[in-house]
Every structure is written in C-alpha cells, then in structure tokens.
Amino acid sequence: MNRKFGMLVATAVALGLWACGGQESAQSKAQAETQASAAPKESKSLVVYFSQTGATKKVAGLFQKAKKADVFELTLATPFPSTYDSTIAVVREARETKKWPALVNAKPDLAKYDTVYLGYPIMFGTFAPPIYTFLDSVDLGGKVVVPFCTYGSGGRKASAAELKELEPNANVTLAYGISNKRINAENGVEVATAEIETFFENLQAGKTDEMLMGGFSEQRPLTAEDSAVFMAATKDYAYLGLKPLSVSTQVVAGTNFLFTCEMNAFGGPAVQTNVKIFRPLPGRGEPELIVVEK
Numbered sequence: 031m032n033r034k035f036g037m038l039v040a041t042a043v044a045l046g047l048w049a050c051g052g053q054e055s056a057q058s059k060a061q062a063e064t065q066a067s068a069a070p071k072e073s074k075s076l077v078v079y080f081s082q083t084g085a086t087k088k089v090a091g092l093f094q095k096a097k098k099a100d101v102f103e104l105t106l107a108t109p110f111p112s113t114y115d116s117t118i119a120v121v122r123e124a125r126e127t128k129k130w131p132a133l134v135n136a137k138p139d140l141a142k143y144d145t146v147y148l149g150y151p152i153m154f155g156t157f158a159p160p161i162y163t164f165l166d167s168v169d170l171g172g173k174v175v176v177p178f179c180t181y182g183s184g185g186r187k188a189s190a191a192e193l194k195e196l197e198p199n200a201n202v203t204l205a206y207g208i209s210n211k212r213i214n215a216e217n218g219v220e221v222a223t224a225e226i227e228t229f230f231e232n233l234q235a236g237k238t239d240e241m242l243m244g245g246f247s248e249q250r251p252l253t254a255e256d257s258a259v260f261m262a263a264t265k266d267y268a269y270l271g272l273k274p275l276s277v278s279t280q281v282v283a284g285t286n287f288l289f290t291c292e293m294n295a296f297g298g299p300a301v302q303t304n305v306k307i308f309r310p311l312p313g314r315g316e317p318e319l320i321v322v323e324k
C-alpha cells in the first residue's frame with residue numbers, strides 16, 4: 031500500500047482539489063447529458079466505476095472514449111474519510127465484517143448492455159469495497175465483464191481472479207491495470223491511452239495473461255546492470271521491502287524486466303512476488319515500476 035498516496039490525499043484535500051473534482055463531475059455530468067441526447071439512443075457497453083481520488087476516474091474516461099460507452103460512477107452514501115490512515119481503518123473494518131458500504135446508486139439498468147467495463151482502485155490487494163456492494167445489487171450473469179484498475183503497486187490479477195470467482199456466470203476477461211504514479215504523471219493519459227489500445231487488441235485476439243508473459247528469457251542471476259535498474263525503479267517503494275533474487279527480460283521497444291523477489295511489505299512475513307519494470311530505450315526516460323504481482 032502506498033504511504034505516499036496518503037500524503038497526496040492530504041495535500042489534495044488541503045488544496046481543495048477534491049472540491050474541484052466535485053465541480054468537474056457536475057460539469058461532466060451536464061456534458062454527458064448533452065452528449066447523450068445527441069448520441070445514438072442505445073449503447074451496448076457501460077463503464078461502471080468507483081474512484082476515491084480520481085485515478086480510476088481518469089482511466090474510466092479513457093475506456094468510455096475508446097468504446098463510446100455509457101458511464102455510471104458508483105458514489106458512496108458516506109464518502110470515505112479524507113486521510114489515508116482513516117480510509118485504511120474504514121476499509122479494514124468493512125472487509126472484516128463484510129458489511130459493504132451503501133451506495134447512492136448501486137443499480138444501473140444493465141438490461142441494454144452486453145459488456146460492462148468495471149473500474150476500481152485496489153484496496154487491500156483486491157477491488158475497493160464499493161464494488162462488492164455493486165456486485166450484490168446487480169446480476170452480471172451472461173455479460174462480458176472487463177475489469178480495469180489503478181493501484182499503488184499492484185492487484186490487477188488478484189482482483190480479476192476474485193471477480194471471476196464471485197461472478198461465475200459472467201465472462202470476466204483479461205484485466206487492465208496501471209499504477210496511480212503512472213496515470214497521474216504528466217504524460218499519464220497519453221501513456222494509458224496507448225496501453226488501453228494495445229489492451230483492446232489483446233482482448234480481441236483472445237490473449238491471456240500467460241500468453242502475454244511469453245517472450246521472456248529464463249530467470250537468471252542478477253548482473254550489476256539489473257540491480258541498478260531495480261534500484262532506480264523501486265526507490266519510492268521502500269515500504270514493500272523488496273529483495274530481488276533473479277530476473278528475466280523481454281525486449282520490446284525498450285526492455286521489460288521481470289524480477290523474482292522476496293517481499294516483506296510493511297515488515298510482514300516474507301512472500302515471493304514478481305516485480306515488472308520497464309526500461310525505455312536510451313534517452314527516453316528512467317526505468318519505472320509497472321506492477322508487483324504474484
């Protein structure tokens with residue numbers, strides 16, 4: 031979990047950025063209504079999402095644009111607290127008691143949609159609690175459900191796996207995910223737009239996560255160069271307590287590194303995990319952490 035995120039939330043609140051978010055959503059609602067009246071009556075797909083601090087909202091906007099989908103933002107009846115630590119406490123309590131938070135609008139009319147793009151922030155390694163409320167309120171049986179998420183360090187695969195388990199009658203597809211650091215970077219929207227285009231190509235081609243991992247070399251011991259890449263990309267993630275053990279690489283336009291690591295997140299028990307890092311071509315930027323995943 032991302033401590034830095036907590037500071038960002040506090041700063042955002044202090045600067046009144048959340049208030050701007052509210053205005054923006056009222057404005058975009060009005061725009062959406064105007065557009066909806068001009069657009070063809072029926073749309074076959076719907077983007078449903080929850081976003082606490084705006085990262086997932088950005089990605090939802092890109093999915094909506096790419097698919098000319100309708101949009102439905104899930105809104106909590108009682109918003110999460112404004113600080114990271116208090117949100118952690120509220121989410122922990124919800125998870126322990128399985129009392130999922132009330133939404134003001136948990137029930138979109140799904141009858142006219144074949145496909146639901148379902149977006150969420152990762153909280154405690156899986157989708158945020160409002161998604162459970164949504165899943166309890168609707169029937170996704172027979173729908174194609176395309177998950178997408180934002181996260182501090184990871185949770186894309188685990189959340190999609192849980193979704194599959196909870197919705198056995200839906201066709202839950204490959205999931206898209208991006209870290210909040212990358213989507214909130216200056217070129218984040220541009221980067222995500224390109225990734226989402228590739229994601230849809232992969233989805234169309236029926237690719238699985240296993241197929242997408244093809245093309246990596248065998249795991250091998252680390253060289254000094256690998257260690258330097260790892261250090262550069264993980265410097266903001268000290269709280270994960272990552273220790274790289276071996277690495278494999280895949281040449282793309284740049285290089286993907288897949289480090290097998292030991293992880294002691296927040297000093298917890300050691301677990302084995304994979305850390306994916308992308309190093310752009312020379313002169314095109316620094317190595318960046320893409321995801322931490324099992």
Ligand SMILES: Cc1cc2nc3c(=O)[nH]c(=O)nc-3n(C[C@H](O)[C@H](O)[C@H](O)COP(=O)(O)O)c2cc1C
Binds near residue numbers: 031081154
């Ligand atoms: C209560 C809480 C728990 C979180 N847990 C995780 C986690 O387990 N793994 C992770 O990578 N990020 C975690 N995060 C970070 C969020 O997933 C990340 O900041 C996300 O981009 C927020 O999306 P939003 O701006 O749409 O709300 C957590 C954040 C909060 C507030």
